[in-house]
Amino acid sequence: MRLSFFLSFMAGTGLVIAAPSDPPNIVLVMADDQGWGDMGYNGHPHVKTPHFDALAREGVRFDQFHAAAPVCSPTRGSVMTGRTPNRFGCFSWGHTLRPQEVTIAELLRKAGYRTGHFGKWHLGSVQQGSPVSPGASGFDEWASSPNFFDLDPVLSVNGRARAFQGDSSDVTAELAVDFMRRCAEKEQRFLAVVWFGSPHAPHQALEADRAPYVALPQAQQHFYGEITAMDRAFGRLREEIRALGLRDETVLWYCSDNGALPKLGANGGRRGHKGSIYEGGLLVPALLEWPGHYKEPKVIRVPCVTSDILPTVLDIVGTTKEPGRVLDGQSLLPILEGGTSRRSQPIGFWQATDRGISTPAKQWMDELLAEQTKGNEPADPARLMPHAAQIGPPRSLSEFPGHAAWIDWPWKLHRIEKKAGVDVEWELFNLGQDPDESHVLIAEQPERVAEMRAQLEAWLESVVRSLNGADYGKKHNP
Numbered sequence: 001m002r003l004s005f006f007l008s009f010m011a012g013t014g015l016v017i018a019a020p021s022d023p024p025n026i027v028l029v030m031a032d033d034q035g036w037g038d039m040g041y042n043g044h045p046h047v048k049t050p051h052f053d054a055l056a057r058e059g060v061r062f063d064q065f066h067a068a069a070p071v072c073s074p075t076r077g078s079v080m081t082g083r084t085p086n087r088f089g090c091f092s093w094g095h096t097l098r099p100q101e102v103t104i105a106e107l108l109r110k111a112g113y114r115t116g117h118f119g120k121w122h123l124g125s126v127q128q129g130s131p132v133s134p135g136a137s138g139f140d141e142w143a144s145s146p147n148f149f150d151l152d153p154v155l156s157v158n159g160r161a162r163a164f165q166g167d168s169s170d171v172t173a174e175l176a177v178d179f180m181r182r183c184a185e186k187e188q189r190f191l192a193v194v195w196f197g198s199p200h201a202p203h204q205a206l207e208a209d210r211a212p213y214v215a216l217p218q219a220q221q222h223f224y225g226e227i228t229a230m231d232r233a234f235g236r237l238r239e240e241i242r243a244l245g246l247r248d249e250t251v252l253w254y255c256s257d258n259g260a261l262p263k264l265g266a267n268g269g270r271r272g273h274k275g276s277i278y279e280g281g282l283l284v285p286a287l288l289e290w291p292g293h294y295k296e297p298k299v300i301r302v303p304c305v306t307s308d309i310l311p312t313v314l315d316i317v318g319t320t321k322e323p324g325r326v327l328d329g330q331s332l333l334p335i336l337e338g339g340t341s342r343r344s345q346p347i348g349f350w351q352a353t354d355r356g357i358s359t360p361a362k363q364w365m366d367e368l369l370a371e372q373t374k375g376n377e378p379a380d381p382a383r384l385m386p387h388a389a390q391i392g393p394p395r396s397l398s399e400f401p402g403h404a405a406w407i408d409w410p411w412k413l414h415r416i417e418k419k420a421g422v423d424v425e426w427e428l429f430n431l432g433q434d435p436d437e438s439h440v441l442i443a444e445q446p447e448r449v450a451e452m453r454a455q456l457e458a459w460l461e462s463v464v465r466s467l468n469g470a471d472y473g474k475k476h477n478p
Helices: 050-060 072-081 103-109 167-187 207-213 216-245 305-315 360-372 446-467
Strands: 005-010 016-019 027-031 060-062 115-121 141-145 154-157 160-163 190-195 251-255 286-289 298-301 346-352 402-406 411-417 427-432
Touching: 005 446, 027 167, 027 216, 050 216, 050 286, 072 103, 072 305, 103 115, 103 305, 103 446, 115 167, 115 411, 141 167, 154 360, 160 360, 167 190, 167 216, 207 216, 216 251, 216 360, 251 411, 286 402, 402 446, 411 446, 427 446
Parallel strands: 027 190, 027 251, 060 298, 115 141, 115 190
Antiparallel strands: 005 016, 060 286, 141 154, 154 160, 251 286, 346 402, 402 411, 411 427
């Protein structure tokens, strides 16, 4: 496959950029619970990440990249849809996609791509017959786990449980490598979504991966060892793309699903950790390369978010989103091309008060393997999730319980409504001068607060309208 380009005008930016007439392959890689500071290139004193460090030197490094939510499932949903996760009811870990959503896999499959998912899913079931399996969400093939997974995992390969041996990141990478090879043999463009299960607890690193950290406490040995294994697996992906002769025509994009873990994780000196709407819970490491297009290294300091991935990929590929569907992300091509140093729209976050839902992946996958070996197919609704398409009773358009925030760089406004109808607390920070969000500037910036408050509450109302089903139309709204 060769890349050729034609010039296209980016509406609203005044920027003329190159858009591919023979679009590139797309490889989207994600860690599970790796904080911004859990990288060698971001100054971690112990963790060894030579492959990530190399890409940080050679490719595109994002220094202000955010997860759309401070926990895993919602952020993954934002990558799949380009939308803030509360729009489709993915409030916390264990919540699913809605079948009514249009995913990046479905859009790229329509554009002629072969699509594959490998690793952690956590957006629904991994059984055949579920409306929210990877297969039902646009992936032609998949080897997936319903949640995090560790050494010697059992994964669902297109709905059939299969036991694997080795470190979970190595297993995931090799499955993706096999997929890419088969696509390359057929000169078939591909989307590979590679979602590692590391470094999520419980941390179980191989002895060899613990060895560089033997002088540290055991908990750190396992945590850092998992990150080192994941770094090796990422290097394996990058090496294979090069070996297949696809490096110039492949977009490789890496990030994490939420901010740093408390205690073990490194939040880069920001306030908060996983589960928090403060920067320590949202800011994540992110890297990108597309050597055929971006030949020189660059650092992006503009705030970005995982919801930006879908519109950026669609822009790269030259296809469009579903008509009438509200996107919260924006294409980052104008920023990557250097035509602007600002976003075209602020970034909204909203951690609602809805609780997470248990998804015991190891138990479920061990049981699925045992039952399928006997010739049975479990039909437990908790695992098939047949009711994912149902939209609950309409929620209020004026009450938004939980913690929301609005980034309009360098300003970040927080809205904290602990219970519906309870008085709302507001906080304003200047992230450029106060990255750890320690100096509240509400009194000093009354006009700015009023403007940002109106924007944030209008956005929250829009999110609830989507949550209540306004985006789907009658035929898609049960």
